[in-house]
């Protein structure tokens with residue numbers, strides 16, 4: 278028996294409008310919900326029981342996973358009426374753990390795709406006797422992350438969440454959003470109130486002299502919290518740049534799910550996924566993109582590194598680059614959308630409404 282907590286209660290604000298009706302961890306990445314890849318990797322590492330710390334659109338997690346039996350896991354739902362923050366969520370979810378105080382508990386942020394050796398992290402944690410072990414990665418620009426400087430033995434010296442000033446950037450090592458807690462350390466978090474694990478729990482533990490260990494890992498890692506990262510993560514899974522036992526097919530140039538209809542004269546490339554009941558017509562080109570279920574890409578359209586929402590439509594001859602098209606939105610024929618545009622759910626753009634004068638580099 279090995280237990281884990283998956284943090285999936287965030288609102289996914291940076292991915293709007295995709296997250297208007299679907300929580301970020303349930304958005305389909307390479308054909309299955311992002312967190313299904315995480316659950317499958319955790320199961321492969323020996324995790325048998327997972328507590329889902331939910332809040333935003335919590336019921337949708339129950340509908341998707343129920344008791345977890347479809348994945349060969351025991352899944353328990355711990356819904357927060359009001360979001361408790363990352364630390365509060367871990368504390369609340371821990372009420373549902375069955376392990377003893379000295380047992381290791383894995384904790385995952387619900388928006389990460391990684392090739393981390395999860396079983397190795399847990400085994401190293403137990404061997405070291407640490408209170409918490411943190412998975413760390415090195416990044417060129419650490420400002421969007423939690424900075425975690427360590428000493429030569431891997432002992433964490435400080436935790437600086439989202440540094441604001443150049444002086445605070447003391448390292449390129451950042452929190453990769455996966456921890457092993459010794460159960461009794463979770464029990465030190467104050468119950469029933471909002472707590473940030475990054476801004477309060479980790480600094481408080483360090484102040485109290487606890488042993489926090491950082492383990493730097495160089496395997497694949499990506500936080501799928503922005504549209505650009507989301508499409509990259511999906512394309513990387515489809516192309517096999519990161520392994521997932523949950524990939525619904527073989528890695529390759531593109532993945533077409535059962536029920537989707539792709540004309541033989543359409544071109545899919547760079548890790549595109551076309552989900553159930555979507556249609557891609559003749560002459561359409563779809564590169565490195567996510568086409569969600571029931572969407573339609575019409576003849577001659579070009580879709581590049583974009584997400585096309587459920588039942589959305591890209592009209593004949595239209596160009597969409599690095600865009601997010603919300604569920605049921607419609608781009609009429611012969612539009613050339615400026616790069617990075619986000620179209621809200623249900624918005625209708627008439628034919629030839631937008632013609633970007635600048636050539637679009639694809």
Ligand code: GDD
Nearest residue numbers: 284285286287330360361362366386387422423452454500
């Ligand atoms: N249950 C619950 N309740 N979950 C929450 C809450 C809450 O109140 N707030 C956030 N979460 C979940 C999110 O759903 C997500 O899976 C995870 O906690 C992290 O939240 P993000 O909003 O994605 O945080 P971030 O990406 O800005 O920063 C975090 O991840 C970085 C690595 O990607 C921090 O942990 C950073 O320190 C870290 O470097």
Ligand code: MG
Nearest residue numbers: 386388500502
């Ligand atoms: Mg994140």
